[in-house]
Amino acid sequence: MPALSLDHWNIYCKDLDATVRFYERYVGLRNGDRPPFQFPGAWMYAGDKPILHIVSETDRKDHGSGAIDHVAINCSDIRGTIDQIKKDGVPYEVRKVPARPLQQVFVHDPDGVMIELNFWHEADVPELQETGKAPVARDELAKKAKAKGKKQLAGAK
Secondary structure, eight states: OOOOOOOOEEEEESOHHHHHHHIIIIIOOEEEOOOOOSSOEEEEEETTEEEEEEEEOTTOOOOSOTTOOOEEEEESOHHHHHHHHHHHTOOOEEEEOTTSSEEEEEEEOTTOOEEEEEEESOOOOTHHHHHSSSOOOHHHHHHHHHHHHHHHHHHHO
16 A cells, blocks of 8 residues: 555644635635535635645644644745745744755744645755854744734734
8 A cells, every 4th residue: 555645634723714824825725615614614726626624723732843843845936935935024943955956934823733835946045144154953943923813813803
């Protein structure tokens, strides 16, 4: 029984609307058709494939990634992505993978799930110089993202 590919990943969230907006705006996924489950959620699509399932579970006490460190997604247009992230003041980090034509942008969703956006064969961005000296500690980046998310939620009320 050989594995063929990753089908999807599933996350729990505290704020369904904010989480859907995050994945639409910063990852480029599209909120699409979802079976009529008896609990709120969303299926996020890359093209015709729902690669992320989101479940809204506001009463859940234990949020976080558990043993999974991050999820990586192949993307395009690193310049446009960074410009949008900067415009919105979302904490991020840019890294270049040694010996590969690959740049990565790390962000955290509203519940602290780390997302690695991979950009293959694109021109190096100047932000590599800003973050290339000393990578931001992942937990520090997550704290900044959560703090920003709480401020946005407070402002929306």
